[in-house]
Amino acid sequence: MISRNLKQLASDLQWDEAEDSIYGSAQHLPCTIVEQPKSIAVVFYLPHLQEITKETLDSYFTKHASRYKITNLEFSDDFYFIRIKHSLIPLAKDKIMDLLLIASNLIQENQPDSVAYCAACGQPTEPGEFGLYQGFYCALHEHCPSLPDAADSPQAADIQISLDGEDIVPTDNLETENLRQ
Numbered sequence: 488m489i490s491r492n493l494k495q496l497a498s499d500l501q502w503d504e505a506e507d508s509i510y511g512s513a514q515h516l517p518c519t520i521v522e523q524p525k526s527i528a529v530v531f532y533l534p535h536l537q538e539i540t541k542e543t544l545d546s547y548f549t550k551h552a553s554r555y556k557i558t559n560l561e562f563s564d565d566f567y568f569i570r571i572k573h574s575l576i577p578l579a580k581d582k583i584m585d586l587l588l589i590a591s592n593l594i595q596e597n598q599p600d601s602v603a604y605c606a607a608c609g610q611p612t613e614p615g616e617f618g619l620y621q622g623f624y625c626a627l628h629e630h631c632p633s634l635p636d637a638a639d640s641p642q643a644a645d646i647q648i649s650l651d652g653e654d655i656v657p658t659d660n661l662e663t664e665n666l667r668q
C-alpha cells in the first residue's frame with residue numbers, strides 16, 4: 488500500500504500507481520518512486536549514464552541531503568536511486584516535486600538523449616515509449632517484456648526441422664496432446 492502523501496503526488500503529476508510505487512514521466516524522463524517501510528526511493532532510468540551526469544547529481548544531492556532527507560545515492564543496473572528517509576512526518580509532497588524537477592533538469596542538461604534505450608533488449612526506443620520492467624518505469628519496447636518467458640507461445644528453439652524438411656513436433660506438445668485426448 489502506498490501512503491496518502493504519494494497517492495496525492497501521483498494524482499498531481501498524473502502518474503500511475505502500482506502496489507508499492509508510483510511512476511510516470513518527470514520532464515520526459517521515466518521515473519518511479521518506490522515506497523518502503525523506512526524509506527522512499529526516487530528512481531530514474533538512466534542507461535549509458537555519463538560520468539559527468541552522475542557526478543553532477545551526486546554532488547547536488549549530497550550538498551542538499553538534509554533539505555530532502557536523503558540518506559543514500561546509488562547508481563545500479565542503469566537506474567539512479569535517490570533514497571529518502573521515511574519517518575512519521577514524511578517529506579512534503581512539494582519537496583518531492585522539487586527534487587524531481589531539479590534531478591530531471593540536471594540530467595537533461597548533461598545528457599538529453601539518455602532514456603532512449605530499451606531496458607529489456609538495449610536497442611533504441613521511440614521517445615515516450617515507456618513501460619514497467621521489473622517494477623521500474625523505463626524506456627521499453629511494447630513487445631519486449633514478454634519475450635524471455637513467453638511460456639504459452641511456441642519458441643523458435645522448440646521446433647526442429649529434419650533434414651528432409653519435415654517438421655519434428657516437440658515432445659512437450661505431443662504429451663500435451665495426449666493428455667487432451
Ligand SMILES: [Zn+2]
Nearest residue numbers: 605608628631
Ligand atoms: Zn526492447
